[in-house]
Amino acid sequence: xxxxxxxxxxxxxxVSKPWLNRLIERKPKALLTAVSDVSFEIEEKTVYALxxxxxxxxxxxGKMLVGLLGPSSGAVEIRGVDxxxxxxxxxxxxxxxxxxxxxxxxFASLNPRWRVRDIIAEPVAxxxxxxxxxxxxxxxxxxxxxxxxxxFPHEFxxxxxxxxxxxxxxxxxxxxIVCDEPTSALDVSVQAQVLNLMSDxxxxxxxxxxxxxxxxxxxxxxxxxxxxxxLGRLVEEASPDALFDDPKHPYTQMLLAAxxxxxxxxxxxxxxxxxxxxxxxxxxxxxxxxxxPLATDLCRTERPELREVRDARVACHFAE
Amino acid sequence: xxxxILSIRDLTVDIPTRHGxxxxxxxxxxxxxxxxxxxxxxESGAGKSMAGNAVIGLLNPPAHISAGEIHLNxxxxxxxxxxxxxxxxxxxxxxxxxxxxxSLNPLLKIGDQLTETMLAHLDITAQEARKRAIAALEEVxxxxxxxxxxxYPHEFxxxxxxxxxIAxxxxxxxxxxxADEPTTALDVSVQAQIIALLKKLCRERGTAVMLITHDMGVIAEAADRVAVMYxxxxxELGPVRDVLTTPLHPYTDGLMGSTxxxxxxKDRLHQIPGAMPRLDALPQGCAFHPRCPKAxxxxxxxxxxxxxxxxxxxACFFPLAREEVA
Ligand SMILES: Nc1ncnc2c1ncn2[C@@H]1O[C@H](COP(=O)(O)OP(=O)(O)OP(=O)(O)O)[C@@H](O)[C@H]1O
Ligand SMILES: Nc1ncnc2c1ncn2[C@@H]1O[C@H](COP(=O)(O)OP(=O)(O)OP(=O)(O)O)[C@@H](O)[C@H]1O
Ligand code: SF4
Ligand code: SF4
Ligand SMILES: [Mg+2]
Ligand SMILES: [Mg+2]
Numbered sequence: 001x002x003x004x005x006x007x008x009x010x011x012x013x014x015v016s017k018p019w020l021n022r023l024i025e026r027k028p029k030a031l032l033t034a035v036s037d038v039s040f041e042i043e044e045k046t047v048y049a050l051x052x053x054x055x056x057x058x059x060x061x062g063k064m065l066v067g068l069l070g071p072s073s074g075a076v077e078i079r080g081v082d083x084x085x086x087x088x089x090x091x092x093x094x095x096x097x098x099x100x101x102x103x104x105x106x107f108a109s110l111n112p113r114w115r116v117r118d119i120i121a122e123p124v125a126x127x128x129x130x131x132x133x134x135x136x137x138x139x140x141x142x143x144x145x146x147x148x149x150x151x152f153p154h155e156f157x158x159x160x161x162x163x164x165x166x167x168x169x170x171x172x173x174x175x176x177i178v179c180d181e182p183t184s185a186l187d188v189s190v191q192a193q194v195l196n197l198m199s200d201x202x203x204x205x206x207x208x209x210x211x212x213x214x215x216x217x218x219x220x221x222x223x224x225x226x227x228x229x230x231l232g233r234l235v236e237e238a239s240p241d242a243l244f245d246d247p248k249h250p251y252t253q254m255l256l257a258a259x260x261x262x263x264x265x266x267x268x269x270x271x272x273x274x275x276x277x278x279x280x281x282x283x284x285x286x287x288x289x290x291x292x293p294l295a296t297d298l299c300r301t302e303r304p305e306l307r308e309v310r311d312a313r314v315a316c317h318f319a320e
Numbered sequence: 321x322x323x324x325i326l327s328i329r330d331l332t333v334d335i336p337t338r339h340g341x342x343x344x345x346x347x348x349x350x351x352x353x354x355x356x357x358x359x360x361x362x363e364s365g366a367g368k369s370m371a372g373n374a375v376i377g378l379l380n381p382p383a384h385i386s387a388g389e390i391h392l393n394x395x396x397x398x399x400x401x402x403x404x405x406x407x408x409x410x411x412x413x414x415x416x417x418x419x420x421x422x423s424l425n426p427l428l429k430i431g432d433q434l435t436e437t438m439l440a441h442l443d444i445t446a447q448e449a450r451k452r453a454i455a456a457l458e459e460v461x462x463x464x465x466x467x468x469x470x471x472y473p474h475e476f477x478x479x480x481x482x483x484x485x486i487a488x489x490x491x492x493x494x495x496x497x498x499a500d501e502p503t504t505a506l507d508v509s510v511q512a513q514i515i516a517l518l519k520k521l522c523r524e525r526g527t528a529v530m531l532i533t534h535d536m537g538v539i540a541e542a543a544d545r546v547a548v549m550y551x552x553x554x555x556e557l558g559p560v561r562d563v564l565t566t567p568l569h570p571y572t573d574g575l576m577g578s579t580x581x582x583x584x585x586k587d588r589l590h591q592i593p594g595a596m597p598r599l600d601a602l603p604q605g606c607a608f609h610p611r612c613p614k615a616x617x618x619x620x621x622x623x624x625x626x627x628x629x630x631x632x633x634x635a636c637f638f639p640l641a642r643e644e645v646a
Contacts, residue, residue: 053507053508053509054507157595158364159595160595187363187364187534187596188363188534188536188575188578188579189363189574189575189578189591189592189595190363190595191578191580192577192578192579192580192589192590192591192592193591195580195589196588196589196591199587199588214507214508215580216508217537217579217580217581218580220580221580221589254509255508255509257512258508258509258511258512259508259512259537260508260511260512260515260535260537260538260540260541261537261540261541261581262536262537262540262564262576262579262581263540264540264541265540265541265560265561265564266541266542266544266560267541268516268519269512269516270516271509271512271513271515271516271517272509272512272513275477275479275480275510276507
């Protein structure tokens with residue numbers, strides 16, 4: 001059974017100017033659809049990765065999953081419990097306790113005035129749990145030392161701080177961790193250490209990850225299943241092998257061709273054309289149509305549904 | 321051999337502090353030829369930007385060049401006065417930084433910024449400058465250049481702004497361009513556009529380029545040669561294909577192994593233990609020895625050999641043999 005089931009998830013932000021300005025300038029309300037009708041499932045003990053360029057809606061989905069944001073429509077179900085609609089508070093609480101989040105910036109996400117011991121134990125202490133020796137044990141599990149528990153965040157490097165964030169996320173023994181760009185701020189050699197650690201912990205504790213990243217190579221390395229987002233829409237979903245060997249959506253194809261490749265010395269491919277459109281006024285039909293070499297009139301009027309195309313799910317009228 | 325556009329010899333940058341002298345750049349030597357792109361890679365804090373800033377005379381005091389020489393087109397430039405250096409920037413050296421807004425004046429139309437730079441450095445009329453400004457914007461791929469020339473920087477997207485900065489860096493026809501993480505803040509598809517543009521323009525004009533980045537993929541695609549820095553030192557220098565596919569320095573080898581790109585299908589990434597040392601706690605001997613799988617006693621006591629002008633490729637007592645790397 002899948003641990004997470006996301007169904008027709010949509011999130012709209014009101015980005016209008018204050019009403020008086022609108023009245024004077026005769027401007028209508030401005031609504032930004034950050035996530036639009038996205039559906040996918042995450043199987044237990046797997047890594048589901050969301051990739052996409054800046055503003056594609058990755059973090060917004062992650063925040064809805066952990067309950068930091070509510071959906072405008074659609075649903076997030078975790079073990080069959082719809083977090084936004086479930087009325088049994090105990091059930092919601094139990095599910096919430098099973099989810100943790102790790103953020104991109106290990107500098108901003110640790111309280112500088114707290115000792116590492118208190119930072120790590122906080123999620124457990126907040127629920128009145130037993131915290132004696134907990135931080136020390138977790139620090140060793142993430143490759144730091146028990147003695148580090150008495151130190152403050154500023155005494156650690158970026159990679160070490162991300163390990164502290166991981167230790168904190170593990171403290172409440174979660175089933176699911178949403179990792180939002182967990183290594184984007186780190187150097188490659190430190191990134192390798194943190195990614196390896198995350199893989200080890202996943203095996204050891206039977207964790208499930210929603211892994212958010214804009215880095216295709218990291219995603220390819222970590223994921224069991226990959227969802228590609230464009231302008232808030234899920235355009236393709238497949239296993240890493242299927243996605244990288246045989247991308248089926250024109251946007252995925254462009255993204256893979258544009259990604260720098262280690263073996264491609266002096267490669268001169270024609271770079272992609274165009275830019276991501278304004279999310280407040282997305283193009284009608286398929287959001288990718290202004291940049292797509294295959295676009296037809298159909299693409300400019302009708303939004304393609306996500307459908308099965310061999311070993312993938314693809315939202316394109318012409319993918320086959 | 322023809323004179324290189326840029327020649328750096330034994331470049332050393334010092335920062336005096338209350339607790340002693342820090343050395344973010346230490347005895348670095350490399351050349352860049354006309355039409356060549358030299359990629360400079362290394363982890364955060366390795367001294368890449370410091371070395372670049374030393375070349376363009378933009379070190380923030382108290383950081384200063386304490387030893388070594390920098391030659392541009394055969395002329396020594398490391399001891400020039402501030403105003404002489406300012407003339408050199410823009411005219412002889414173009415610059416592209418990570419944040420395009422640092423290179424653009426938010427209050428000036430982009431066309432005026434281009435014409436101002438050209439009028440300051442080239443012997444042309446205002447009319448001619450405006451014509452060239454529009455042509456330059458067209459060349460870097462700004463749609464509707466004739467209209468957009470009168471727009472302000474904030475009216476462009478991040479990728480378009482970086483194109484404007486490239487137009488600005490190249491408009492006075494410099495012989496050297498220093499691009500410090502020009503695409504780090506941009507999305508993959510925009511990054512590909514910017515790198516392709518930089519490559520094309522520099523090839524066409526024979527501009528020498530110092531491309532500073534921590535992205536090995538970008539280096540592979542854009543650079544002709546690569547310089548790898550670690551803790552202020554140049555540790556490996558050579559043609560990009562050789563350095564990336566058969567690295568000789570243990571650090572470069574570790575770096576390549578920990579790049580996910582290089583290890584597709586492997587369960588674990590190769591790990592270099594530990595982290596790069598801080599400048600105030602550099603180990604004795606070879607700075608990499610605490611993390612190096614090949615370290616011997618000599619490495620712990622003697623400073624590692626230097627890469628002098630073109631002699632030797634890896635600054636290491638015990639470089640990897642080619643067979644070990646594969
Ligand atoms: N609180 C908010 N108010 C208004 N707009 C928002 C808000 N949060 C996100 N957005 C908008 O929603 C869209 C999706 O944002 P999101 O942060 O989810 O993207 P992302 O894929 O995580 O991008 P990045 O790679 O830059 O982190 C963007 O256009 C963003 O500007
Ligand atoms: N004013 C200063 N005082 C002390 N140390 C400094 C100062 N400015 C820079 N440094 C140090 O100099 C070293 C070299 O910095 P530099 O900016 O050149 O690194 P870099 O290789 O460009 O890294 P990045 O990839 O993060 O840009 C770093 O260790 C940095 O901490
Ligand atoms: S639906 Fe049409 S515009 Fe969209 S990706 Fe497919 S072919 Fe291109
Ligand atoms: S000099 Fe010694 S410690 Fe330094 S990289 Fe070479 S083998 Fe390793
Ligand atoms: Mg985000
Ligand atoms: Mg730098």
